Every structure is written in structure tokens, then in C-alpha cells.
Amino acid sequence: MRTDIDLSASYPFPPERVWAALTSSEALGTWLMPNDFAPVKGHRFTFRTKPAPGFDGIVHCEVLELDPPRRMVWSWAGGPLDTTVTFTLEPAGEGTHLRLQHEGFHGLAAQLVRRIMANGWPRILRRHLAGWLAGKTP
């Protein structure tokens, strides 16, 4: 059962090129969101997007890990959500395999549901949760 967001993508460019696109404020502004990122461990920065009720449109981040051109971890906090985003790059032939993990919120909910299931869940609730549990198992 899936506990967090875990995505992969392959790009026909070497890790150094992909790394550059992940660690340039200008590049991030093009493919992700406007920001004041700097590739420095401990640097605090924000992404700014459209505000919505209960969300001021600002994602507060910090560079937690920086290991060029292999791995970068950001803290990612918007509203009361406090999560982490991890980028992992691996050479794949002449290209790059990128893994993106967004963790820290779904795990708790998923663990709870799993434990409730183990303790015996009434049939009606089990039916409701079928989608949740079947949902994203690879």
C-alpha cells in the first residue's frame, strides 16, 4: 500500500543538466513556481502561487540536503502541512532517471487506516475504504 507520493520520470539529458534545472531559481520559476531559491544547504525560500481559502499561496521551504548532482531534499510547508520533498537523480544510459518523493502527511493517515483494518473493521466501512486501499498499490 502506498503511503506517500513517489513519482519517477526519465529525461534524455545527463544528470548535470537536470540538476541545473532543479537548482536554478530561474529554471524552477519556469517549470515549478516563482521562488527565491538558492542552491545552499540551510537556505530558506518560498514558492508563491495563487492564494486559496485557508492557504495564502505561499509554500515555505528550506534546503535540507544538497548533494550535486544526485540528491536534494526540501522541507515543504503550506498551512499546517509540514512535509518534505526529495529529488533523487540517477544516470540512465545517456539520460537521467529522476525520482520525486513528497512525504510526511499521508503516512500517518495510511498507518492509521492499516491498523484499523487489522483490528477488524465493520463491513460497511471496509466497503468505503476499498478504493483507498486498492487505490495505488503498484
Next chain:
Amino acid sequence: MNDGAVAADRFAALADPTRRHLLEQLATADRAVTELMAGLAMSQPAVSQHLRVLRDAGLVTARKDGRHRYYQLRPAGLTELRDWIDQLERFWQGRLAALGDYLHNTELHNTELHNTELHSAERHNPRDQAEDENRH
């Protein structure tokens, strides 16, 4: 992203171990506050406060039965949480595709820039310039 605010409240509600414990109790049956207090070293107002947070987050509902108020789990709250995660996942999928576009576009741009430089270098070749002038 109004859903985002609701989901954020739900995640915050689930972040607390007491409230996760309460949800587990409610998973097996509807219960009154006094039943939920068993096993928790906590006053009734404190438990009621936690239940209120869970209600506000849409994870439990309450119904009055005579003089007692019974709490029950609201499974839709959990499935909605999953839907919100799915939405966030689609956001990242879109961004990763945009990263691919960005890489291709900058590659094209670099190639064009390179070609332009080559082209202007040729232009500066006097022979080319002479040919250009002859053509006109």
C-alpha cells in the same frame, strides 16, 4: 484549492496520537464520550475537545440519542483525504512534464543560439559577404 484547506485540517487532526486513538475506537463501533474516555488518562472536556477537532475536520460525526451523544466515524473524510493526495500527485506529474519541456526548450534554444553564432561567424567571412552583395 478549498479542498487543500480541508485536507490540511484533516492532516493536522490526524497528526495527534490521541485523536488517532479515538478514530481507532470509533472504527469498531459508534461510541459515547464516556466510553471513549476509557483507556485515556484524560478529562471529559479534554476528550470532547479532541472530538470537536475531529468533527471540524469532517472525520467523525455526532448524533444525539436521548441524553447521550454518540460519535461515529465518517469514512468519506478519509477517502476525501486520498482524493486530495491524488490531486497533489497530479500537480507533481504536471510539474515533472513541465521540467521535461523546459529541458527540451533550453536544449533547442542552445542549439539555435549555437547555429546563430555559427551563422554570424560565416557572415563575417568577407567572401560570404561579397557573395551576399553580389546576390543583391
